[in-house]
Amino acid sequence: MLKSERIKETSAYVFIVLITFIVLQSTVVVMHEFTHSTAAWFFGDITSPRDIIWGNFFTMTGWDEGVHYHNLFPSGNDITEAIIGASPLLVHSIIVAFGLWFLQTGFMKGKKLFFHILYWFTVANFMELIAYITMRSFASGGDTGHLSRGLGLSPWLIFIVGNTLIIFGLSVLFKNVLPVKYDLFAKENVLTRWAILLITSFCLFLWGSGLRVVLYIYPDPQWMFGLIGFAAFISVLFIFKPTR
Numbered sequence: 001m002l003k004s005e006r007i008k009e010t011s012a013y014v015f016i017v018l019i020t021f022i023v024l025q026s027t028v029v030v031m032h033e034f035t036h037s038t039a040a041w042f043f044g045d046i047t048s049p050r051d052i053i054w055g056n057f058f059t060m061t062g063w064d065e066g067v068h069y070h071n072l073f074p075s076g077n078d079i080t081e082a083i084i085g086a087s088p089l090l091v092h093s094i095i096v097a098f099g100l101w102f103l104q105t106g107f108m109k110g111k112k113l114f115f116h117i118l119y120w121f122t123v124a125n126f127m128e129l130i131a132y133i134t135m136r137s138f139a140s141g142g143d144t145g146h147l148s149r150g151l152g153l154s155p156w157l158i159f160i161v162g163n164t165l166i167i168f169g170l171s172v173l174f175k176n177v178l179p180v181k182y183d184l185f186a187k188e189n190v191l192t193r194w195a196i197l198l199i200t201s202f203c204l205f206l207w208g209s210g211l212r213v214v215l216y217i218y219p220d221p222q223w224m225f226g227l228i229g230f231a232a233f234i235s236v237l238f239i240f241k242p243t244r
Contacts, residue, residue, distance in 0.1 A: 010191045017199055021120050028092075028124045029055075033064065035088040040067045043080050069146055078150050085146025089132060092125040096169060099125070103177045112184050119181055123200055126169065127208035133162035135209045135225045170204075174240045182242065193242035201236045205229040 038049040046067060053064035073081040099122030102108065108115050132143050137159035139145045148155050178197070186192035210229020217223040 006189050006191045009189055010195050013185065013192055014195050014199070016116075017120065017195075020116065021124065021199075021203065024117070024121050024124045025127075028121075028128060031091070032088040032128060035091050036067055036084060039084045039087040043084065045080070045084070069141075073150065080150070082147050082150025085143050085150060089129065089143055089147070092128045093165075095125040096122055096129065100169060100172045100177060104180065108180075110184075115181065115184055119177070122173075123203055126173070127204050129162075129166060130204055130229075131209040131212070133158065133166060134228055135213045136222075137162065138222060138225075170236075173200075174236065178240065190242055197237065197240060197242060201233050205233040205236070 033052045034049060037046060037052045040046045041049045041051075055064070067084055069081055069085070099118055103115065103118060103122065108118075136142050137144050137148075138155045140149075144155070144158055147153065148158055178200070181196060182193050186196060206229050210226045210233065213226030213229070214223050217226070
């Protein structure tokens with residue numbers, strides 16, 4: 001394949017991925033907030049699952065579940081608060097676990113469109129887990145904050161156990177799933193392989209977490225957790241570079 005053809009193929013693929021990921025990330029964010037509100041509605045804490053705060057579909061900012069935890073559970077140590085707060089994390093975990101497994105099955109062989117959608121949907125859900133568990137385990141609010149407050153758990157327990165599972169999932173993604181994706185979409189184009197690795201890593205470690213934590217949380221000392229995302233991004237590019 002000529003260099004010009006490789007560049008053209010990679011550019012077309014990157015454009016398709018960006019459009020796909022924008023749609024899938026929007027879906028994941030809406031799903032995340034509706035999971036909160038549905039859990040809260042199930043326990044009778046809000047009147048309707050639709051009572052979320054709608055945000056911007058393009059920037060994906062301004063979204064909120066609409067559950068007023070401190071009014072409903074002012075003293076903490078309430079398992080209902082933990083369930084409502086952590087319910088999306090459970091949903092994301094199930095989707096990621098299923099995606100990582102199913103993408104490796106023989107059923108996916110040759111099904112490029114299905115593989116493409118499921119791969120990036122898995123990445124979008126994985127991005128949420130990293131954003132909350134790796135970056136915000138010690139936050140007083142948010143999903144992990146309500147989980148630890150509701151169950152009376154140490155944030156260290158959530159951070160250590162959660163990130164152990166995340167690291168395992170990342171090893172499966174980069175060691176087992178990514179080579180399959182390369183074979184389907186970039187068998188003879190190293191440039192496209194690099195594009196896949198770069199976009200995957202950027203979404204997982206910077207777009208959904210590292211950049212947002214550093215930019216939005218500063219000067220709170222917890223902004224430094226965002227640096228984990230930058231370190232992970234650089235490490236993945238070096239360890240799993242397609243030319244290795």
